Amino acid sequence: MQNTMIKELRTEEEIRSAFSVMRQLRTHLNxxxxxxxxxxxxxxxxxxxxxLFEEDSIVAVCGFKPMITLYYGRFIWVCDLVTDQKIRSKGYGNELLSFIHGWAEDKGYESVALSSGLQRKEAHKFYEEKMMYDKASYVFKKVL
Known part of the structure; x- marks a missing residue:
C-alpha cells in the first residue's frame, strides 16, 4: 500500500469509474x-x-451519508463498502474505513454504523476483529 490515495468521487465520470468495484457488492445493479x-x-x-486508489486503479470504494437519529445521535451510516475481490485482505478496507472514521470525527460525528448481509461472514469478522465494531442490532427489511 505504498502508492495509495483516497479521493472523493464527485463527477459522473469519477462515480462511473467505481462501478466495476461497487458491482462486486451490489450485484443486482447495472x-x-x-x-x-x-x-x-x-x-x-x-x-x-x-x-482508495493504488496508483491509478480503484481498489476499494465506500459510500456513506451523515445522519441523525434518536438512537445513534449524529453519526455516519456506511451504505456501501467494498474492496476489489481480486485483492482483498491487503489492508485496503481498513485504510478506507479508517479514513471515514477520521472524516466523521473531524466533522463532529459521534459514531459510524453499518449493516452487513447475514451471509457475509468474512466481512463480519473484519468489522468486529480488525475494525473493533460492536454488533448493535439486527436490521429488518420488508419489500413493498
Whole structure:
C-alpha cells in the first residue's frame, strides 16, 4: 500500500469509474441503475462516495451519508463498502474505513454504523476483529 490515495468521487465520470468495484457488492445493479441511484442519493440524501486508489486503479470504494437519529445521535451510516475481490485482505478496507472514521470525527460525528448481509461472514469478522465494531442490532427489511 505504498502508492495509495483516497479521493472523493464527485463527477459522473469519477462515480462511473467505481462501478466495476461497487458491482462486486451490489450485484443486482447495472451501470445505469447504479448511476441513477448514486446521483439521486447525492442530491437528496447527502450521500458521499470515496475511493482508495493504488496508483491509478480503484481498489476499494465506500459510500456513506451523515445522519441523525434518536438512537445513534449524529453519526455516519456506511451504505456501501467494498474492496476489489481480486485483492482483498491487503489492508485496503481498513485504510478506507479508517479514513471515514477520521472524516466523521473531524466533522463532529459521534459514531459510524453499518449493516452487513447475514451471509457475509468474512466481512463480519473484519468489522468486529480488525475494525473493533460492536454488533448493535439486527436490521429488518420488508419489500413493498
Amino acid at each position: 451501470e445505469a441503475q447504479y448511476m441513477d441511484l448514486v446521483i439521486e442519493a447525492r442530491e437528496k440524501d447527502h450521500y458521499l462516495m470515496y475511493a
